[in-house]
Amino acid sequence: xxxxxxxxxxxxxxxxxxxxxxxLAIARNDFVLQHHLLTDQQLTTAIAAGRLAxxxxxxxxxxxxxxxxxxxxxxxGWLALVTPAFLSILLLHWLRRHSDRPGFRRALxxxxxxxxxxxxxxxxxxxxxxIVDARGVVLAVAAVAAFLxxxxxxxxxxxxxxxxxxxxxxxx
Amino acid sequence: MDVxxxxxxxxxFFRSGSFTLGGGNPIQAALHLELxxxxxxxxxxxxxxxxxxxxxxPGTNVLACSAALAWRLGGWPAAIAAVVxxxxxxxxxxxxxxxxxxxxxxxxxxxxAIGGALVAVVALIAVSAWKIVxxxxxxxxxxxxxxxSGGATIALASGWLSPITILALAVLAGFALDRLGVK
Numbered sequence: 001x002x003x004x005x006x007x008x009x010x011x012x013x014x015x016x017x018x019x020x021x022x023x024l025a026i027a028r029n030d031f032v033l034q035h036h037l038l039t040d041q042q043l044t045t046a047i048a049a050g051r052l053a054x055x056x057x058x059x060x061x062x063x064x065x066x067x068x069x070x071x072x073x074x075x076x077g078w079l080a081l082v083t084p085a086f087l088s089i090l091l092l093h094w095l096r097r098h099s100d101r102p103g104f105r106r107a108l109x110x111x112x113x114x115x116x117x118x119x120x121x122x123x124x125x126x127x128x129x130x131i132v133d134a135r136g137v138v139l140a141v142a143a144v145a146a147f148l149x150x151x152x153x154x155x156x157x158x159x160x161x162x163x164x165x166x167x168x169x170x171x172x
Numbered sequence: 173m174d175v176x177x178x179x180x181x182x183x184x185f186f187r188s189g190s191f192t193l194g195g196g197n198p199i200q201a202a203l204h205l206e207l208x209x210x211x212x213x214x215x216x217x218x219x220x221x222x223x224x225x226x227x228x229x230p231g232t233n234v235l236a237c238s239a240a241l242a243w244r245l246g247g248w249p250a251a252i253a254a255v256v257x258x259x260x261x262x263x264x265x266x267x268x269x270x271x272x273x274x275x276x277x278x279x280x281x282x283x284x285a286i287g288g289a290l291v292a293v294v295a296l297i298a299v300s301a302w303k304i305v306x307x308x309x310x311x312x313x314x315x316x317x318x319x320x321s322g323g324a325t326i327a328l329a330s331g332w333l334s335p336i337t338i339l340a341l342a343v344l345a346g347f348a349l350d351r352l353g354v355k
């Protein structure tokens with residue numbers, strides 16, 4: 001695995017997204033669909049690990065790098081994660097002057113709405129892999145309700161889903 | 173306002189990034205508490221401006237926000253230190269979790285626990301997508317949501333277009349909807 005190429009693909013995902021998880025659509029498209037370097041199972045596991053850790057949501061990119069090239073890949077994933085943050089300082093100079101322009105705000109609104117659709121589309125195949133029986137459906141509905149209706153941290157909801165799944169396996 | 177010391181500033185970013193669960197917003201709330209309310213190194217308006225502008229910046233918002241806040245308070249060295257402090261502990265924990273998973277995944281008990289966690293992750297992604305759209309839904313911009321969000325979902329799920337092409341087309345479609353007077 002060429003680390004520069006890996007960095008460019010991961011950076012493409014981070015530089016074209018506007019929040020931690022919206023990079024998922026581009027990462028899945030490149031690594032799972034186009035180049036077949038990663039499975040949906042590995043991608044979902046990397047996301048789960050990222051959500052169980054404190055810190056930024058986009059940290060799952062470190063997991064992708066690790067799966068593809070071991071520890072050097074993880075470092076490359078981290079570099080791709082942090083690169084846009086430094087660009088932000090340069091952009092902030094420019095954005096201070098332009099962020100109130102109506103055209104700019106409307107373009108950003110369009111990007112965000114489309115990004116939501118891309119996230120949803122990326123979740124569909126992951127759902128096909130992980131929600132395979134009635135237990136999965138019940139767990140998914142309960143998790144959605146917990147995320148939407150409670151203020152419980154996502155860490156505890158993911159851990160709770162793991163515990164419930166384990167309990168189901170132990171009892172039945 | 174006091175001038176922050178490099179080590180103290182970096183320690184704040186380290187603590188906020190390493191011990192705050194739940195992603196970017198809770199971390200930024202912790203930074204607001206430390207930098208604005210407790211130490212008064214920034215006023216709330218300036219924090220709000222940087223917080224808002226970080227949302228317009230590509231990549232992970234909380235890293236952009238951290239870099240810009242630290243840069244404002246201590247220049248480039250502080251910005252580099254802040255980004256490292258917020259992101260490295262979480263990255264190391266991800267590696268620890270993944271190596272642990274690889275070593276134990278053949279175990280049925282671990283497999284079932286991970287299976288449950290993955291279902292919750294799918295739910296989380298779907299809910300995150302809804303939360304992006306929610307402010308527009310509250311403004312009743314339904315047709316725009318249907319065209320831009322729904323169109324992007326269908327275009328990607330069907331494999332017709334790449335994500336970057338879809339985002340570029342969404343900007344053009346948004347301007348076209350403006351011209352047609354769609355809310």
